[in-house]
Amino acid sequence: MPPPEAGDAGSRNGSGGSALFDGYFEPDRPHPDAYDEMFAPDGTVRTPYRALHDAIAPHAAADLAVRSEALDRAYVDQGITFSLSGQERPFPLDIVPRVISAAEWSRLQKGIVQRVRALEAFLADIYGDAEIVRDGLLPRRLITSCGHFHRAAQALTPPNGVRIHVAGIDVVRDEEGTFRVLEDNLRNPSGVSYVMENRRTMARVFPDLFTRQRVRAVGDYSTHLLRALRAAAAPNEADPTVVVLTPGVFNSAYFEHSLLARQMGVELVEGRDCSAETTSSTCARPRASSRSTSSTGASTTSSSTRCSSSRTRCWASPGCSTRRAPAMS
Numbered sequence: 179m180p181p182p183e184a185g186d187a188g189s190r191n192g193s194g195g196s197a198l199f200d201g202y203f204e205p206d207r208p209h210p211d212a213y214d215e216m217f218a219p220d221g222t223v224r225t226p227y228r229a230l231h232d233a234i235a236p237h238a239a240a241d242l243a244v245r246s247e248a249l250d251r252a253y254v255d256q257g258i259t260f261s262l263s264g265q266e267r268p269f270p271l272d273i274v275p276r277v278i279s280a281a282e283w284s285r286l287q288k289g290i291v292q293r294v295r296a297l298e299a300f301l302a303d304i305y306g307d308a309e310i311v312r313d314g315l316l317p318r319r320l321i322t323s324c325g326h327f328h329r330a331a332q333a334l335t336p337p338n339g340v341r342i343h344v345a346g347i348d349v350v351r352d353e354e355g356t357f358r359v360l361e362d363n364l365r366n367p368s369g370v371s372y373v374m375e376n377r378r379t380m381a382r383v384f385p386d387l388f389t390r391q392r393v394r395a396v397g398d399y400s401t402h403l404l405r406a407l408r409a410a411a412a413p414n415e416a417d418p419t420v421v422v423l424t425p426g427v428f429n430s431a432y433f434e435h436s437l438l439a440r441q442m443g444v445e446l447v448e449g450r451d452c453s454a455e456t457t458s459s460t461c462a463r464p465r466a467s468s469r470s471t472s473s474t475g476a477s478t479t480s481s482s483t484r485c486s487s488s489r490t491r492c493w494a495s496p497g498c499s500t501r502r503a504p505a506m507s
Contacts, residue, residue: 198235213355215276226279233387246273249379258375261430269372275380286357294345301341305331337412370399371434400441420444
């Protein structure tokens, strides 16, 4: 197929003859065989990206770089950072957002939910009847020698059968554009707070683009998380207390902890606010000196406040179910 004419929506040089994409298709460009999110192999703009392409093509590369640097400074000023080697850094934000069509997201979402349910069933089995071991599909030593296998949790069944309250599933595209799972993160994955903040930021950078497009909201995440945590409480708790347990202000994910606690309307507590009793661990209300803003490592409770953590990434939350999730077919 011949290349599109200059000025078309699928032009190699961008809308209106912009030089933003000059040299983009040169043979010696980095990773020429990688899947290109915005452009098809013939150089035309993929349908989901046409509005975004038309919005950024008139800008010079230097203009986008200046905007990106301004965003980084704003993130640092607002405390939207993570700690690396003792230094507070802004969370990396690509000023060109990734666009996923509704049809593609629907398929991806179904796959992620199915995967998390399968992982939930796996955990229920290895901490329960261990049929996967009895059937010879997995050697017992592979499980028991794992550093994250907790013998104390053997034969313990959560009130609603849910162990994975939040799952962060990292996905990538292969060279054909097919989504592949890079890794499953089930032990308090962090990062969802940056998703919410990045969305707010991008809506300010490209306000017209977000106004014209039907962009799926992410701001209601904390509502779903709170519902999942409340559902994990003992059935005899009509009004369970939820808190967010954080290691403290020096933890690399403290911004997320404080944001989630604030958005869920719950208290942010540290280990020093908790005490152990014979029947359960409890979290006292934070002392006046404790920070009470928000956090990740979210936690559900009983009468006084039992602590158990959670968080997120491609962010499936089957924990809202009150029954054990079925295995993947």
